Amino acid sequence: MTDNKPFLEMVNISKSFPGVKALQDVNLKVHKGEVLALLGENGAGKSTLMKILSGVYKKDTGKILIEGNEVNIQGIKQAEELGVTIIHQELSVLPNLTVAQNIFLGNEKYSKGTRRINKGWMKERSKSFLEQIGCSVDPNTLVKDINVGEMQMIEIAKALSKNSSLIIMDEPTTALTDVETKKLFEVIRKLKEKGIAVIYISHRMDEIFEICDSITVLRDGKYVGDVATKDVTKDELITMMVGRKLEEQFPYKEVEKRSTLLKVENLSLKDKVRNASFEIKAGEILGFAGLMGAGRTELAKTIFGDYKKNSGEIYIEGEKVNISSPKDAIEQGICYLSEDRKKEGLILGMSVKENMTLSNLQSYENKFMRINKKSEKEEAQTYIKKLSIKTPSENQIIKNLSGGNQQKVILAKWLMLSPKVLIIDEPTKGIDVGAKKEIYEVLNELKSMGKAVIMISSDMAEVIGVSDRVIVMHEGKITGELKRDELTQENIMKYAVGI
Ligand SMILES: Nc1ncnc2c1ncn2[C@@H]1O[C@H](COP(=O)(O)OP(=O)(O)OP(=O)(O)O)[C@@H](O)[C@H]1O
Ligand SMILES: [Mg+2]
Known part of the structure; x- marks a missing residue:
């Protein structure tokens, strides 16, 4: 050189x-x-x-x-x-x-x-x-x-x-x-x-x-x-x-908390999740922090019925529910957006609209599925706007979208189900800084609507910026819980490494 x-x-x-x-x-x-x-x-x-x-x-x-x-x-x-x-x-x-x-x-x-x-x-x-x-x-x-x-x-x-x-x-x-x-x-x-x-x-x-x-x-x-x-x-x-200054990367919104929506009691999955108990209220974003491998995804997938629990109970609005498959979970109003979005099954040859509205969710035959063709187009357009999905129209074939925009389509697909509890795993991986903020705003909106959001994230700034409360996990166990005014990087790390 x-x-x-x-x-x-x-x-x-x-x-x-x-x-x-x-x-x-x-x-x-x-x-x-x-x-x-x-x-x-x-x-x-x-x-x-x-x-x-x-x-x-x-x-x-x-x-x-x-x-x-x-x-x-x-x-x-x-x-x-x-x-x-x-x-x-x-x-x-x-x-x-x-x-x-x-x-x-x-x-x-x-x-x-x-x-x-x-x-x-x-x-x-x-x-x-x-x-x-x-x-x-x-x-x-x-x-x-x-x-x-x-x-x-x-x-x-x-x-x-x-x-x-x-x-x-x-x-x-x-x-x-x-x-x-x-x-x-x-x-x-x-x-x-x-x-x-x-x-x-x-x-x-x-x-x-x-x-x-x-x-x-x-x-x-x-x-x-x-x-x-x-x-x-x-x-x-x-x-x-x-092209502009991005003020306030983490828009936080205080909303009135209501009654408990989801309660998890002593949930275990082999040695991956050990006696996890927590609850989340309507109108709350609950962050899940921890190091890679702490068991957060396993906990989410157990709640969602993707993994068979070894013990524990799940309550929705005070009532005990039986969840043994994702289909059951969706029927109870729980959705889980996986961190591994490539496996989430986009149908690459289909349009943006079709991927949002039908695709693999059809197989769940759940009661949230709406088949109203007329509103389908409108709804697709609403989400394209809301999440700033870069596409010439809702009819564009999904494989022609950039990687990050494909991810936003998957997010839209789940949001359209209008779940009571949305569990979202690493929501902004592969998403640019501007679009991240749009996703946080959507989460805030869910909160205002009285939904509950569980956000698993390894991005410390994001967890601190967006959550109302944070649960920290270490080696399959919940090791700490922090209120919004206690949220600092040091506090989270202390629990994340197991004190
Ligand atoms: N084969 C294609 N046919 C039609 N449009 C395409 C094709 N490939 C890319 N595009 C469009 O070109 C633009 C640029 O896409 P590109 O994949 O290069 O973005 P990117 O910067 O890599 O984004 P990301 O960070 O989301 O991966 C986008 O609007 C995308 O939809
Ligand atoms: Mg790219």
Whole structure:
């Protein structure tokens, strides 16, 4: 890195889809050994720009230069030959193949003069690439037996095996635990040392300040600017992203609390949840804090009937209820929005409206399901507006929406059921800063309507900003409860680590 010539430059890139101008004259440059953040709201055009760079989409106009020479990227293979590899928002590893087979997928090595795949060679090479990034997974393991963090490492090893000079990571940490994220950052630092450039997409500001050297901001498909991370504050970045100052990131609303809506008594699930008891009133947002693995999701899924409880009782409005499946829970007015939204079953070939109003909820045949076709369209439009879902209309096919906007559709789907108790797990993962606030406002509205909201979140600022009360869990047990005026990071941490 003797001179300042960028490794890659994208100049005046434009791209339209039917009804959507996804990118308009966008610029980007990245140097060897640099980690560049690509920042922007949901639907700003980040993934589209990176798909153009990696040969998934073709640009309409503009130039791409690699080491000063213009290149004409026609497809994925060609981008890879030029040294550019992308790790998509949705990982693309194949679960039934081994780690080594995944790393060399499409680039298999054959034994000399035969059509036999040289497994030994691939295993050895895989091991060496994994070692380079400090990952100790055995190359013979089936990918379905490793965790998401390790899958991410496999994708990086795969990029190394292709001799990449630039690796694009599109929201790599949304499914990772804190520990896995730290590990990923170590790997990114190693890539930097090797002179590899990284383009990093994330909605988590803290990560950007920790790992990125510089930042390119997009807004509505347009280029806003470049900044060095050290020269900018979080607030300035948010202003660049959303085009206005975002006052009061956590709108809190005091509403009159009413009677107890949900009561949980001594609920247990093997060693995952141990004798959990709590209650929540109508008009309340109850936050659930804790470290990853504290048992919050397990508790939620047990209440929802997804897991079979070992003991305990659930009461709705004072009456004991029997919940042994999600169908039962929905019938009692309890909905659970899972943190793993990819599994929530969007039907990718269907429209935004259809995904909101029918999709898999149909199978529950619950009494909340309304089949009024006339209001269906209106309701879809209401939620598109309320959650600022970026789509040309309610008839757009869902797979054409950006990742964050797909998530908002799932949220709308559950809100439309109008549950008494909404359990929402990591509500703003993958959601941009502006849209987060809209989601908090929707939660506040539910509260005003006399519903109860249980919000599981690992985002400390969010838990503190939005909740009326917070329950903290540690190793399957409820270790503390904090009122709104007691909510501080220190107080939460004290209980989260088990005092
Ligand atoms: N194949 C497609 N057909 C039609 N529209 C598309 C297609 N791909 C993307 N778009 C639209 O282009 C715009 C930019 O989407 P993109 O996926 O690049 O956003 P993003 O910045 O990655 O957002 P997120 O943070 O939510 O992932 C959005 O309005 C999206 O709906
Ligand atoms: Mg995206």
